[in-house]
Amino acid sequence: MGVSASLGGLLGGIFKGNDTGESTRQQYAGVVTAINRLEPTMAALSDTELREKTFALKERASQGESLDSLLPEAFAVVREASKRVLGLRPFDVQLIGGMVLHKGEIAEMRTGEGKTLVAILPAYLNALSGKGVHVVTVNDYLARRDCEWVGQVPRFLGLKVGLIQQNMTSEQRRENYLCDITYVTNSELDEVDSILIDEARTPLIISGTAEKPSDAYYKAAKIAAAFERDIHYTVDEKQKTVLLTEQGYEDAEEILDVKDLYDPREQWASYLLNAIKAKELFLKDVNYIIRGKEVLIVDEFTGRVMQGRRWSDGLHQAVEAKEGLPIQNETITLASISYQNFFLQFPKLCGMTGTAATESTEFESIYKLKVTIVPTNKPMIRKDESDVVFRATNGKWQAVVVEISRMNKTGRPVLVGTTSVEQSDSLSMQLQEAGIPHEVLNAKPENVEREAEIVAQSGRLGAVTIATNMAGRGTDIILGGNAEFIARLKLREMLMPRVVQPAGGVFVSVKKPPPMKTWKVNEKLFPCKLSSKNTKLAEEAVELAVNTWGKKSLSELEAEELLSYSCEKGPAQDEVIAKLRSAFLEIVKEYKAYTEEERKQVVAAGGLHVVGTERHESRRIDNQLRGRSGRQGDPGSSRFFLSLEDNIFRIFGGDRIQGLMRAFRVEDLPIESKMLTKALDEAQRKVENYFFDIRKQLFEYDEVLNSQRDRVYTERRRALMSDNLQSLIIEYAELTMDDILEANIGSDAPKESWDLEKLIAKVQQYCYLLNDLTPDLLSSECSSYEDLQDYLRRHGREAYLQKRDMVEKQAEGLRGYAQRDPLIEYKLEGYNLFLDMMEQIRRNVIYSIYQFQPVMVKKDKEDESDKIVTNGRSRNQKPDAVGAGESSSSVASPQASV
Template sequence: MVSLGGIARSLFGSANDRRIKSERPRVAAINALEAEMEALSDEELRGKTEAFRERIKGGESLDDLLVEAFAVVREGSKRALGMRPFDVQLIGGMVLHEGSIAEMRTGEGKTLVATLPVYLNALSGKGVHVVTVNDYLAGRDAEWMGKLYQFLGLSVGVIVHGMDDAQRQAAYECDVTYGTNNELGFDYLRDNMKYERAQMVQRGHNFAIVDEVDSILIDEARTPLIISGPLEDRSELYVQIDTFIPGLVAEDYEIDEKQRSATFTEEGTEKIERMLAEAGLLKGENLYDVENVSIVHHLNNALKAHRLFQRDKDYIVKGDDLVIIDEFTGRQMPGRRFSEGLHQALEAKEKVTIQPENQTLASVTFQNYFRMYDKLAGMTGTAATEAEEFGNIYGLGVVEIPTNLPVKRIDEDDEVYRTVEEKYDAVVIDIIDAQQRKQPVLVGTTSIEKSEMLARMLGDKKFLKALRDRLQGRLDALKEGKEPELRQWLEEGLAHVDRAIKNGGVTHEVLNARQHEREAFIVAQAGVPGAVTIATNMAGRGTDIKLGGNAEMRVAQELGDMPQGPDRDAKEKAIEAEVEKLKQEALDAGGLYVLATERHESRRIDNQLRGRSGRQGDPGRSKFYLSLADDLMRIFGSDRMDGMLQKLGLKEGEAIVHPWINKALEKAQKKVEARNFDIRKNLLKFDDVMNDQRTVVFEQRLELMDGVNVAETVAEMRHEVIETLVTDHIPEKAYAEQWDVEGLKEEVVKSLNLDLPVDEWAAEEGIAEDDILERLREAADKAASERAERFGPEIMAYVEKSIILQTLDHLWREHLVNLDHLRSVIGFRGYGQRDPLQEYKSEAFELFQSMLTNLRKVVTAQLMRVEIVQEAAQAPGPEAPPMQAQHADPVTGENEMADNGAARTAAGIIAAATGQVAPEERNPDDPNTWGKVGRNEACPCGSGKKFKHCHGAFV
């Protein structure tokens, strides 16, 4: 029975088909301009850029210019890069310009497609960001596509790790800026910790094209970007707690692999309590007493570290460092750490140096960062499966772009085996068979551990001999005339394995996080006939697997620094001819064979792997090998299936192959994806609460930085503090006898630094609270005015701005910690039939209001006390005083204060207000001259230790 939707699609095409069709007239218009563009000289073609800019100033929109601009880019690409964008690539460019996601198959030229909308949108002069998943791709694409942009008169910059602020500023000022999602996000956070607008590196968020958009906006959306600073060193506690876990047995805890959680059972809790009591770490009698909250947190992390996180799958140990492995790409992520003490628990488990825990100074999720752009677009080979999430969270539609040539890849049904051993036996035989037929093979694994295990199998003659013996045993067990297909497969397998043993094993390359530096070369040569490449994951690799190998990569590798000349030209032609010959061999063997050893929990990751084969109309095939012990099968109830298969008489080494299996697995993957979507959606709801507050704080900072004089803001703060003081101590409609006059007088001294006769005022006949309020205002305004006159307007303006910004930053960081704590416990409100999200919104708002009240109070108190310290004002050089160091950029450590005379004088004033002393004024032998010393500063006594580990230990 045909559905009405099916009939409509057959008559009118799908919504996607109609979208593609609607772009065809503009493609025809661009093609019609090709001859005209070809007739232009290089200079005339470049001159089009300035002409377009003038037309935009004259009121034309970017849409008005699209056809001509795309025609210019196509011609420029032919001249600068030697590549002519296909018609389907023009459509991809239009989809990106319209702020949608272009789903394009691997090998269809996404990197070149991006140049079309990037050029068009860069004409506005507001800057365009092209976002990649790693520094290598950012640098490569900026250099490669930069030839085209520069040919057309646009400037190109690239943001990579390790650049200083001046370099970043220059890159962001360019018309086109390439960078990774991490670097762009961190620059945004760092910009909002600066104290001068001139120190900020980003100039706005106009238009971004995100490459591998599913990897960045979905896979990585669960982890926010965090800039943090170290807390107190608690490494001894981590080591102590870690010693308890190995003594636990399976009955002492419960593991939930789906939720990635670990909890202690009653027996486990009792055992842990005894261990803690013996170690002197238990306060009171019960582990779950309030005093033991921190210990429980450490214990839960230690249990997770030992029972949920696996070495070489979730992380690797590199020297004395523990480096996270990205679960989606299999890449190392140096510098990134698990939060909330989990990383320290893993370091204790692996007996490496435990780095101090960090406090969050600033954070943002990719979801909220990328939603700041006025226009956002993305490219990937796999987005359709997540179209709902892209639409709901980012407002992005997904458009599938047709391939330039028909796809010839054959996607075979999955093969499911009962045991892991049987699965890997079949995998090894299939790899040997393909290699002997000269078919290049890309083998997909889900972890480093499994990729290295398979590599050992292929290269170990002992394993191959054991495999031969197993195959022979299974063959001998078959009755004559029975199972002819299985018999034939076993006989062919024996012959393949014998040849591999004779050849000394199977030659192969391993591509995983350990091979990060060589990955581009390994991927580029994975299409050579007979090549076997074992890859942890192929998401966002950014380098095509070309059949026959990559000629450019071979030239760079083999000829290296060989000077230009006839000899080099001859060798380049020889390499190109050899690659062409090898390509034909690989095509004759059936193209690239993608062989996956497991299903990932996300269909997108499987599709990314599959998509490596069959590029640009090449032939290819793909197959997934599974066992009932695989994570996805095991978690989704393979026990019943195992019993059923044994009853049905499935022979050892025999596989089930049926389209129904594929459908069942697809349903299981959809369940996991739906759960992950719910997690991300829920995270976003909570993060949106903080994002609203972050937006307010960051906008306030910008207004303060831009304001030349913030005296009005300071006066408003002072008046609000006074109003609060009066309201708190003189309740509305209360009798004079009920007034807390003494309390008010004390608070006036604390908050305003004024000793006023409040008690005398209150004793006056007929005085009202409004009269007292007015007198306090006048006295405070007068004192502030006198102080401003003494300092001079320039210095006072600087002091006010600096103190507000520094206090705001300090309180905001404390507020982030409070929100983290609130977030960790708010879920329990659900047991009381209350919505945790609504409770979080309500309490987060109260905390925010409390922070703002505290801000007004602290700023007013500091500004009413500041005095000029002449000695500090004469301090030589641009070095920041201690107070400034507390607010330095936590990532780069650079000075964020203005380097001028007024700034240095003001720094002295701030030091005086906060009880700090300039380093050169401290006498190492006299602690009385040190003033207030930061906990992480070098101890003024000259020991070389941090203050907290030296004299500060006794404070």
């Protein structure tokens, strides 16, 4: 990468993205020219000839030709296919974005510059090598939307395109992961910063369940409710921690009638501290919502419900107890990895976002990814007006309502960004009182269902939309309304209720099925009443679909996929798809006549106006909200309304903000001051640095485990993939015997001091089958080893993996050391635990295998299957450490030292 481009990425962070990307344009100009020269050649090809280009390029890649040399032709093929299938011709700047991604860098592209389409270019090119490409996004909806929409292009070109969704079975997932290009979410990289930066504080966890007494949670919740802040406990909002005071300890011990809250047998301290956290730091309609009898986490970055996620270490149960809901089992961690190290497992990583420059340092220091600013296709003319700051929250919200009302009278659409469900509901009530029609987009179930339609109409004349955290919403706001999207919703409304089978009876991997789905769309969304001609055309197409596919016979996923094919452009072979597609295109044409006219009126009024109501923990998220306006050279504007009582300034503002609050007494007059703006910027930078430090520290600690994790999983794969486990088990047996010999005899001990009885007892404790084994017996009984061989193959893997997982879990844990560098101590302790663990795995495999001695085979009368009768020893029994004393009936833990 050129020095100028990398400096552009760095300086973009300092000067808030003033770099327009011209240096990047010049850097890639030669390759863009080469791609453009191929355009007439590609345009002359038939659909079949264009598709055959894929196989020709694949062949050249398999012969050793580099992907870089195939790039101009591959990009030209994708551009032509996109023109034919989507009706979209990727601009030169989108080609540049694709090249930046292919190099394994972060492309900063403004909102509306077509990032979703850009992803197809490097995805297609890299799929030619025969290795899978994963396109990662932040949720199931966006993954499905991208797969259905731009996924048409690689499908048209003969590649297999897969999709991973939450409710898929393991078999379906495996099948989709084997595709050339797979769309997937990070919870199970458009807006790459949301995944790599925001969620880097969240570990990816594989968990099981552990039962804990629910009474303790309810009892702790009652005590927490009765306790008073700063008397019984203190709260640190910045660190998100709570501490009991001396009085809190005494009162809690008296109420619970215990001598020590930290008694390991009951651990009341953890229950109580979690209950206080749930009371003070985890607020309803801010951090979570309640749906039915479930507490659902709201993602602080996107404002969406994080389906299937639960807070760990008993915190989720504490929130359930606070709300008086049934306590669900606690999850226990079986395996975890930080997002940073998970993504670093990929040999090639790249991503796109509208706002990467502000975090270019972090992308480079942790992920080794350079940020390159890609120029916009048309100049950006949005006006970002200066912040309006109030002393108190009340004044701020009054001013927001006045601003919305003022814009609404001119017909300009308004998008209002809030940071919590609670705020959006409160503002909604104020707008209702003011008589301003509006839509609300937040994590509440009644709004989530309508998310796509709400966003699709946000750019219409006079529309007012309140959205909780627009980051990662994914759908562009098109001035005048999105005719194609609205036409699809119309067809969906008519088709889905007739072909989708009712919920229930379909396998889902989540515990509870989602609420009953409705496809009814608000009539106000449609720009006009559909003509009788097009209504009839759509009804006939739906009737044909029902007769062909069957009434209410499809799963929702299958129906959505068929609908997405129906809403594509280009010829269709299937009669039903062709009929639905014909109806769809006619509806689009009818709606477009109205949306294009409305677009002219919105542009004349000044475009979309964005209102921010609080600064986020990062300038990048503020910029994402602003970036919803002014897409593709459209007019627009943005303004933030702030209060000194906002969380970010209250928690991180320090003495300077407190001094300003005392100086300004009037609540509803805006404060204008250079010193104030500087103080607010400083507070925001403090937050960014604080969370960057947390992520960096998490990464450093996880790095210690990472090399060990790789070694363990290499061993695990060796066992899983091995066709002949015998050699692995013999290797482990030899090493175990070495350990026993060294521990009980010692290599330096003279022969006369050997305690052979002790040695034989220890050998027999580990290898039960050796009790009667002599050289003579072994040679005479050799034929029976063929029977044991089958046993080793079938049960060797199970024993090995069971022991490995159990011991690895026991080896997890972090030691705290006073007056020492905890990271250094963590590395030393982690290394020693790791060596112990690997030795324990070897010994436990041998011990487990020899505990089962086949005696006879019986036929079970009920299922007629063969049963192996064991020698009666428990499979969970563990050996003494190799150097322990005499064998006894009391079995020691495998953690005992050698």
